[in-house]
Structures are given as C-alpha cells and as structure tokens.
Amino acid sequence: MDKNIKRLNGQRITDEELSDRLAVLDRIVVKHTRFNELHEAIRECHVLQSKSLNKKGLCILGDTGAGKSTLFKTYESFHPRETRVKKINNQTVTFPKVPVLRVELDSNSKPLNVASKMLEELGDPFHYKGTEKQLTTRLKGFIEDCEVELIIIDELQHLIDTDTQRVIRKAADWLKQLVNDVNLPIVFGGIKDDASRIFSSNKQLDERFPYKPSFPGFKYETEKEKKEFCTFLNSIEFKLPFPDNSELADPYLSEKLYYASLGIPRTLNHLLYHSTKIALKDGMDRIEERHLQEGFDQLSFETRPRVKNPFHGKVFDLRVAIASEKLTKSTK
Ligand SMILES: Nc1ncnc2c1ncn2[C@@H]1O[C@H](COP(=O)(O)OP(=O)(O)O)[C@@H](O)[C@H]1O
C-alpha cells in the first residue's frame, strides 16, 4: 500500500505531525452500501418531488453512532450555500441561498427552539427573539427567501425527550403544521424507538412520512454481512495516517474489531483514534494488536459492563465472546 505518508521508523513524532495525523480520523467518511442507499433515498426525496402537490418526507431511524449525522452532513456538503444579491426598496441586500437546510436538535428542544435554530442557520440575526408563533411565521418567510429546497431535521428524538403525551402531541402537531405550510420535502433523522414515538401521536404527520428506512450498525453473521464489515474496515484502513497496512480487515482482527464495536462506526472510530495515537507516539508505521489492546482500555463501555478486551494476542471466537458477555449479564 503506497499512501505517500512519511515513515516514522521508530522515531519520535512531533506534536504538530501527531495532531495533523489524528485530525484525519475525524474526517474519514466511507461510502458503504447502506450509506449509499440512504444517500440515494435523500436525493430522490429532494429532487423527484418538485412537481408533487403534497410532498412526502423521509425519516431515517437508526442506532446511535451508526452514521446518520455523517450522512446528512455529506448530503448537505454536496449542495453548498451561495450568496445572492437582491434589490429591495432600491437597496442592495445580500442573503444566502440555502438549498439544504440542516439542523441538529439539542436535547429537550421545544418547537420554539427548533424554529429558532432553523432561523439561526438561515442567518436571521433575531433568531432568539419572539414567541413560538412569531418565530414560526418568520421561519416560513426565511425559508422562501433563502430558496430552501430540502429541510433536514436531525436528532428528532430531542423534540420529545420528555415523556408527557401532551408535549409529544404538541410537538407532532407543530411539525405537521410546518410540513404542510412550507410544503417542502423534509428528512428526519433520529434514534429508532425514541423518534418513532412522535409519529404514533399524529396520524397525519405519519402519513406524510410513508418511508422510514432504518440505519442500523453493521452485522456480522452471514457471509455477506461479514464481507460488508470487512470492506468498511478496508476502506478505513486505506485512509488511516500510516504508510503500512495494519490488516484490520483480516479475519483475525476483524472479528475482534466487530466484538469491540458491535458494528457501530462511532465506537470503532473511538477505538482507532486511541490506538492510532498510541501507535504514532510509539514511532510505529502501522497499528499493531497491542495498540488496539491499549486503545480498547481507554474506551468507556457504560452499556456493556461485562465486555472483555479481545485484543489479547490470541485466537478469538466472536460467538463465544458475545454469548459469554450475554450470559454473565443474565445471571447477574
Ligand atoms: N460512513 C462512515 N464512514 C466512516 N466513519 C463513520 C461513518 N459514519 C459514521 N462514522 C463514524 O461514527 C461517528 C458517529 O457517526 P454519526 O453520524 O454522528 O452517528 P449518528 O448520527 O447515527 O449517531 C462519526 O463521527 C464517525 O467517526
């Protein structure tokens, strides 16, 4: 593999070089099969409905860390903003053309916060001023002026972090009204069970989103699933800031990497980030299993208290490891 990356050959790495190489880990985006399928679903939602009277939305629900936000950011980056100059009352004003308006909701968002966040994204200097009604009215005006074509609302579950039915119903009503009024294609993203509750409280909203594809993490049971995960590992390997191959996709390591991450790209990224740092500080030109072992120990596994470090230099059986983790859990 020739990636034209300077060899360290055991030499000490400078802090600058180290931070440059670690920054690569934040930028790795692999266009894997599910990523491409969902990217195409968003594209179709965006471009194929311009002549439809009642626009349908798309709701992508998935595991946390599977890659929803990465997908949305990638789609947005393909449709960059432009600056437009308009004459209003003989005055020249500039404002952005925003083909894709993407917002990520903060925890405990209310409709007022959503409207405010969208206005902020569209450059409204007074996005924090006004009642829910005023902000929503202003938002509709901004959406038109900025020639928005597609709206992406990510982390939808934060609109219903609370459990009260009244709040959920109110949020669903507000969304339904917004969807009807702007009549643009809208893409929602969120965590599966949490975000889908919003649709059960409003039938009309639900009908506007007939397609709710899922975006799960990788699986590792069938040959096809194994191949997909290994292809993903291979693509990441190719982008890692090392000149030599770490053989991550080799069955010996791929099974261990699957166990460590359970197929969730975010966990895998964290593991590789720590392991890369350790290997580079060691002056190495590839990741070795001992770096993964140390990197693994730096992760926090709040939801997997009985997880065991699989990077012990010995052959590993994924089935046995998963079963024994479950077994210890159920006999707790
Ligand atoms: N397609 C991908 N290629 C490489 N890494 C990815 C990809 N998708 C996600 N990741 C990694 O997982 C992390 C979490 O992804 P994110 O999109 O925030 O997940 P979600 O929004 O589904 O919770 C990203 O920061 C990135 O490190």
Ligand SMILES: [Mg+2]
């Ligand atoms: Mg996200």
